[in-house]
Amino acid sequence: MAGEGDLKVLGVWTSPFVIRVRVALNLKGLPYEYVEEDLGNKSALLLSSNPVHKAVPVFIHGDRAVNESQIIVQYIDEVWPAGAGGRPAVLPSDPYERAMARFWAAFVDDKVGSAWTGMLFKCRNEEERAEAVARAQDALETLEGAFKECSNQGNKPFFGGDGIGLVDVVLGGYLGWFGVVNRIIGRRLIDPARTPLLAAWEDRFRAADAVKGVVPEDVDRMLVFLEKLRTLGPYKPE
Numbered sequence: 114m115a116g117e118g119d120l121k122v123l124g125v126w127t128s129p130f131v132i133r134v135r136v137a138l139n140l141k142g143l144p145y146e147y148v149e150e151d152l153g154n155k156s157a158l159l160l161s162s163n164p165v166h167k168a169v170p171v172f173i174h175g176d177r178a179v180n181e182s183q184i185i186v187q188y189i190d191e192v193w194p195a196g197a198g199g200r201p202a203v204l205p206s207d208p209y210e211r212a213m214a215r216f217w218a219a220f221v222d223d224k225v226g227s228a229w230t231g232m233l234f235k236c237r238n239e240e241e242r243a244e245a246v247a248r249a250q251d252a253l254e255t256l257e258g259a260f261k262e263c264s265n266q267g268n269k270p271f272f273g274g275d276g277i278g279l280v281d282v283v284l285g286g287y288l289g290w291f292g293v294v295n296r297i298i299g300r301r302l303i304d305p306a307r308t309p310l311l312a313a314w315e316d317r318f319r320a321a322d323a324v325k326g327v328v329p330e331d332v333d334r335m336l337v338f339l340e341k342l343r344t345l346g347p348y349k350p351e
């Protein structure tokens with residue numbers, strides 16, 4: 114097996130999927146090389162490492178590539194498990210708890226993920242954007258309930274309990290784009306009135322050491338990137 118020094122992430126700085134992988138590597142304290150890709154001109158390494166989807170993130174461990182962000186995060190957690198070198202766990206050890214974490218992580222990418230593309234990329238007018246914002250907020254309300262359960266009625270800081278876990282990194286990956294949505298709609302998408310536990314979670318997650326510098330905060334720069342992305346195939350309004 115390759116050593117820890119042979120880790121590489123092919124990514125795009127705004128991608129929710131890339132961000133979650135980078136946060137997981139930071140949590141584990143694993144150094145890695147980060148390679149920024151241009152989705153309009155993908156590198157030969159990206160195309161050969163992810164020939165099926167031709168998408169980022171790609172995680173390269175030695176001479177082998179792993180694709181799909183949630184699978185990459187789980188791979189990292191298995192290869193560098195909790196305990197060794199004081200590393201935290203990303204997934205719970207209990208099989209039922211692990212199943213629940215996977216369930217909510219899948220929910221986030223299904224419901225929040227589709228609302229995210231709706232709010233920023235697919236909407237053709239403000240009415241369509243408002244509809245996608247409402248869908249996002251419905252999903253966030255459901256997640257408020259999940260957070261209450263996972264965090265012992267809000268007494269733990271994260272979905273993962275005392276530390277950042279799978280659901281945290283999966284949802285947290287979207288926070289940079291939520292900052293853009295906040296700017297566009299003139300209020301907070303994770304509304305402290307509707308979802309107070311999640312609003313407090315957002316602040317805690319953004320402030321975590323493993324997250325700082327990875328979740329983008331420069332909304333103006335992201336707005337420029339948004340316009341570029343909207344010209345690319347998968348992100349064009351239909």
Ligand SMILES: N[C@@H](CCC(=O)N[C@@H](CS)C(=O)NCC(=O)O)C(=O)O
Nearest residue numbers: 128130152168169170181182183347
């Ligand atoms: N389900 C994938 C989604 C990855 C994805 O959609 N990545 C986007 C960037 S955010 C991408 O590379 N798209 C390919 C393209 O634009 O051609 C994952 O979780 O890794």
